Amino acid sequence: MTLPRLVASDLDGTLLRSDGTVSERTRAALRAVEDAGVEVVLVTARPPRWLDPLADCVGGHGRVVCLGGAAVWDLAEGAAIEVHGFADDELRALVADVRAAVPGVALALERVSGPVFDPWFPPDETGLPPAVRAVAVEESLDDVAHPAGTVGKLLAVVPGRGLSTRVGDVQRGHRTDAAQDEFFAAVRTAVGDRAHLAFSGAAGLAELLPAGVTKDRALARWCARLGIAAADVWAFGDMPNDLPMLRWAGRGIAVANAHPDVLGCADLVTDGNDDDGVASVLERALAGR
Structure with missing residues (x-):
């Protein structure tokens, strides 16, 4: 070989x-x-x-x-x-549209400089400073020190559910449930081709990347x-x-x-x-x- x-x-x-x-x-x-x-x-x-x-x-x-x-x-x-991050207007629109499509959704932004989480994001992310979870992600979008172009991923979690795991442990029996399927369908419809919807393994988590990434x-x-x-x-x-x-x-x-x-x-x-x-x-x- x-x-x-x-x-x-x-x-x-x-x-x-x-x-x-x-x-x-x-x-x-x-x-x-x-x-x-x-x-x-x-x-x-x-x-x-x-x-x-x-x-x-x-x-x-x-x-x-x-x-x-x-x-x-x-x-x-x-x-x-x-x-290869999101454009500013694009990210703002995606956040607003996912909020509208999935009432109660919890969102997070993964920036290369560090994350921003909704205060109600599931507490699987241990060890983060309290300030990281202090505001809705929309309030971080005007931070000129951390522009949208540094955001590589927008995370969304099924309302009312925590993540099954912190990273990577998908349903290895590959079971799905109606709530998750409905959630993914709603997110996919809301974002269309403006972002790439990826699934890397955490059940209940939708990961949105910039289009083409x-x-x-x-x-x-x-x-x-x-x-x-x-x-x-x-x-x-x-x-x-x-x-x-x-x-x-x-x-x-x-x-x-x-x-x-x-x-x-x-x-x-x-x-x-x-x-x-x-x-x-x-x-x-x-x-x-």
């Missing part, structure tokens, strides 16, 4: 175990492929504030494609080197900078928001615990995230050189 020039991996449900950790086996496999000259890039829906513990997983370059492709974050500098486009820009063709990329994922990236890459690889749609389109299915599926593929490739 010939090694690729670049390995791209989703985090939650793919590279990370269910407890949110990276196993020593996986860390060792990532180091080994980098020592063999392969670039490792993490491509995640996570915001920058959830990336610091993963700095040793991205080798010397220290950069992560985050917010579902809306930003590239430099871990060493603690700053964005690329942002997807993981595959962000990864393609990264690879273009490095002079790497799609055919020389292996991409790992588990959720529907990973599908464009897996289809774009020369080899799209799903972990065994992936969503059925991902399993159905993958070129290869490896072991689950709790069984170090990414590491398993990389180890076999290194052994077969």
